[in-house]
Amino acid sequence: MKKIAVVFINFLLFLFVWSVNYRDMDSLPSDSDKVSLNQLPENYSLEDAKSDNCVAFEDSDITYGQSAWNTFVSKAKKGKPAAVRLGYYYTLGDPSRYSKEYYESIKDDYPILYIRDLKYDGYKYTVEDLEDGSVLSKDYKYMMKYEGKPRSATALFSKYSRYVLINDTTVSWDEIENSMLSSQSGAYIDHTEVYTDLEWK
Structure with a gap:
């Protein structure tokens, strides 16, 4: 009888661990966990984006969040709904690449950070961007x-x-x-x- 009880308890522990792991696999930050694009603070920074598990790109090259991106791609390939937030951070780089006049006219606008949401609903991809305080979306196949x-x-x-x-x-x-x-x-x-x-x- 004692042996049966031990087996039963082990079985219950297995079910508990399995259910926790299963929930964890599908409880990556979802769309509902994120602040809407038009509610992000004006001083939202690159460091904030990384802390929020955004996939970050600095001057057009990924620098953070590869695993989050891989998860999004993997789910989409399987036809499962998925969402990921992307952050694009741009600097002016070497000033000598620009004419002096042009550099002076744009230098105060940089560095600049754009945040974008990418979603897949199992059928189509939707990209959402913020423009003049409004969230604009566009679908692709x-x-x-x-x-x-x-x-x-x-x-x-x-x-x-x-x-x-x-x-x-x-x-x-x-x-x-x-x-x-x-x-x-x-x-x-x-x-x-x-x-x-x-x-x-």
């Missing part, structure tokens, strides 16, 4: 991953990995780049780049 080398030999990086929201899976990254540089009306390919990882030279 797909999220594509592009990897390769820069076309310019003078680029400061040797390889890139990008995730891009798009509505046509046949489009290449080169075609997207060309569409951004084209002056022809209607040549632009609608897309939103949400993730960049660069390998610096």
Whole structure:
């Protein structure tokens, strides 16, 4: 009888541990756990974003939150709803890259931080941005991953990995780049780049 009781208690402990672990796997910060974009404080900083488990990019390269990003991608691939907050932090870098007049005109605007929400509901991707105090959203059918080398030999990086929201899976990254540089009306390919990882030279 004592042996049966021990087995039963062990079984209950197993169920308890399993249920806790199962909840933990799916209790990553959800959309409801986050403050709305238009309610973030004006002094919200890069450090705040990292503390809030945002995926952070500094001057177009990921510097924090790779595991949170991997979790989002993994869930989306399985068709499970997922959400992640992204922070894009930009500095002016070397002042010599700009004309003196232009640098003086923009220097007070930097550094600057943009916060964006990315969601997947099992069917489509939605990106949300803050503009003039209002949250604007846009839907895309797909999220594509592009990897390769820069076309310019003078680029400061040797390889890139990008995730891009798009509505046509046949489009290449080169075609997207060309569409951004084209002056022809209607040549632009609608897309939103949400993730960049660069390998610096």
